[in-house]
Amino acid sequence: MVSRFSLSATGSLVFGPKELSNLPRLVSLRGFSHLALVVSPSFQRSPEASSLFLQLQAMGISTSLFPVSGEPTVEQVDALATTVAACPADAVVGIGGGSVLDTAKAVSVMAYQARFHGSVSVQRFLEGVGDLPPPGRRLPLIAVPTTAGTGSEATKNAVIARLGPQGFKKSLRHDAYVPDLVVIDPTLLVGxxxxxxxxxxxxxxxxxxxxxxxxxxxxxxxxxxxxxxxxxxxxxxxxxxxxxxxxxxxxxxxxxxxxxxxxxxxxxxxxxxxxxxxxxxxxxxxxxxxxxxxxxxxxxxxxxxxxxxxxxxxxxxxxxxxxxxxxxxxxxxxxxxxxxxxxxxxxxxxxxxxxxxxxxxxxxxxxxxxxxxxxxxxxxxxxxxxxxxx
Ligand SMILES: [Fe+2]
The missing domain is CATH 1.20.1090.10 (Dehydroquinate synthase-like - alpha domain)
Structure with missing residues (x-):
């Protein structure tokens, strides 16, 4: 007998060496014209990033670039969400390790919230410390992992931290937060x-x-x-x-x-x-x-x-x-x-x-x-x- 279980799975997955080069086409197919790129500094400096930016430009897709480092904090997510909400982004793309993907995920939720319902701190939606249910809407989200670790590209939560004696690490979690598209390109991990x-x-x-x-x-x-x-x-x-x-x-x-x-x-x-x-x-x-x-x-x-x-x-x-x-x-x-x-x-x-x-x-x-x-x-x-x- 198969016992009771539930699952929230990825919308689309593209897996394989050099698949990052397909990202502009996949973005274009979905009709996005301006991307908020939340990236790790190491990806930003890579040759793959230069080639991606050129490809996007050639296809008429504009970008706003947001390099982030470290595990996401309440303050960082709040500030970034406000900026992304004010730019013309119609999708958020996270390219980096688990922390970058968690940041992008939280920003896709909070930027949507700020743009359509007014600014509010992400802390209010966090499990265990917040006072509001997490919203079920977000900007479209694409995840491109550059490490093999947390599996954030496939999960429905982002872990947000506040450090210090009163610190916490809590999840922003909703079935709707599993990324819409995941591109896994193992060549990004070499080195x-x-x-x-x-x-x-x-x-x-x-x-x-x-x-x-x-x-x-x-x-x-x-x-x-x-x-x-x-x-x-x-x-x-x-x-x-x-x-x-x-x-x-x-x-x-x-x-x-x-x-x-x-x-x-x-x-x-x-x-x-x-x-x-x-x-x-x-x-x-x-x-x-x-x-x-x-x-x-x-x-x-x-x-x-x-x-x-x-x-x-x-x-x-x-x-x-x-x-x-x-x-x-x-x-x-x-x-x-x-x-x-x-x-x-x-x-x-x-x-x-x-x-x-x-x-x-x-x-x-x-x-x-x-x-x-x-x-x-x-x-x-x-x-x-x-x-x-x-
Ligand atoms: Fe873990």
């Missing part, structure tokens, strides 16, 4: 700085693994998760070690990140994301770095707890066996070794370097939640994991 590739790739692998082992996994998410996880895990290990220039591997990683975005809201995530979120609000640690540090030890603890009652977790052990086959290792224990090696290859900065201290462990343990994890982990286990990481 990605190693640290960015490692952190974003570990986020994608974490999202896939948490969705795959989730109590709320369903046949749809399972069918996509296993293949994507097999590809993404192997590809990440190879691009971080010996094959950084292999477009095919960046394609596998990009595909994995996209699929993680498609399935994670449907299947649900687990302990790693329940802890990584509050960590990101405490200190400016990149989301993928927090996930990367937690992925191996949390998964190890989950497997250890499931082994105490294997009959109740037959499904998860079978899944780990299938994953082991794709990663060409022997069984669940070697899946754990593979994850540890992946983290080691990544060479993530220690969490203490971002300012984390042992004094913060109790509050992080308190905010941790089982979510869709297949088994509960005690506060002692979670505290033990964090004390080795800080």
């Amino acid at each position: 990605l700085p190693r640290g960015v590739a490692a952190a974003s790739g570990l986020d994608a692998v974490t999202q896939l693994l948490e969705s795959y082992l989730s109590l709320n996994a369903n046949p749809f998410t399972d069918a996509l998760a296993l293949d994507a996880l097999g590809r993404a895990g192997k590809a990440l290990a190879l691009v971080l070690t010996t094959h950084a220039g292999d477009v095919g591997l960046w394609g596998d990683l990009s595909y994995g990140a996209y699929i993680s975005g498609v399935i994670m809201a449907s299947a649900g995530l687990g302990y790693v994301h329940s802890i990584a979120g509050p960590m990101g609000a405490l200190h400016p640690v990149p989301h993928g770095v927090a996930c990367g540090h937690l992925l191996a030890p949390v998964t190890k603890a989950l497997v250890r707890e499931m082994e105490l009652n294997p009959k109740a977790h037959v499904v998860q052990f079978e899944k780990l066996d299938r994953l082991a086959g794709l990663w060409e290792v022997e069984g669940p224990q070697e899946v754990l070794v593979f994850l540890e090696e992946l983290t080691a290859f990544a060479g993530l900065l220690p969490l203490a370097r971002y300012g984390f201290t042992h004094a913060e462990i109790p509050s992080l343990v308190e905010s941790a939640a089982q979510r869709s994890s297949p088994v509960a982990l005690s506060k002692e286990i979670l505290g033990g994991i964090l004390s080795k990481l800080f």
Whole structure:
């Protein structure tokens, strides 16, 4: 029996090397004449950007360029939305990593709001801290990822931060926010700085693994998760070690990140994301770095707890066996070794370097939640994991 599940999927997806060159044609087919381009500074400087601008110009499509960096904040989204609302843009295009795509997504919503209903801060629509339901309308949105990580190009939410002691990271979320068109061009990822590739790739692998082992996994998410996880895990290990220039591997990683975005809201995530979120609000640690540090030890603890009652977790052990086959290792224990090696290859900065201290462990343990994890982990286990990481 297929159990109850829901899904919000991308309108159109174009995937393949050099597909960015098709973007002007796709934009023209949709009748857009002025684009608000929200881009990362590294894309802005790239030869692909120069060629895109020339192509758009040649087709009579004008642009307003908005370079953005860092994870989106309330202030940044509010300011950018006001500017975009005042320019003649009939669509927003985000080209960059997960933070750039989240910024573009939030701006497509808030610029529409400002243009047609008057300015209001995005904070009022955020889950948990806002006082208004998120609006269901936005400007048309096109997403072009240049990293393989959050899967923002496929999700219906944007994570907006406010840093500091009263800080938060909260979602602007609505079914209507899944981008209308996604263009995934793996050639844009070749040459990605190693640290960015490692952190974003570990986020994608974490999202896939948490969705795959989730109590709320369903046949749809399972069918996509296993293949994507097999590809993404192997590809990440190879691009971080010996094959950084292999477009095919960046394609596998990009595909994995996209699929993680498609399935994670449907299947649900687990302990790693329940802890990584509050960590990101405490200190400016990149989301993928927090996930990367937690992925191996949390998964190890989950497997250890499931082994105490294997009959109740037959499904998860079978899944780990299938994953082991794709990663060409022997069984669940070697899946754990593979994850540890992946983290080691990544060479993530220690969490203490971002300012984390042992004094913060109790509050992080308190905010941790089982979510869709297949088994509960005690506060002692979670505290033990964090004390080795800080
Ligand atoms: Fe994530």
